[in-house]
Amino acid sequence: MDQIKELVVKDKKEDAQKRVYSIALKLQDSRVPGKYDAEAKVVYEMADGKWKCKYISLISLAKVE
16 A cells, blocks of 8 residues: 555446446555556445445556656
8 A cells, every 4th residue: 555656536437236447546665666657447346235346457557767
């Protein structure tokens, strides 16, 4: 969690059973050099009356510094 320096929700789609978020992240670990831009998709599904994370998919990762 400390490596996430910025998180932006770029797009959000949802219906009664599923929520899909497209997110952009800026990542940096203080223990190693470099900064990274990443894009990911996070999918939640309704199960037993609660939202549960189904999966997180890394779309891209690029070193920027």
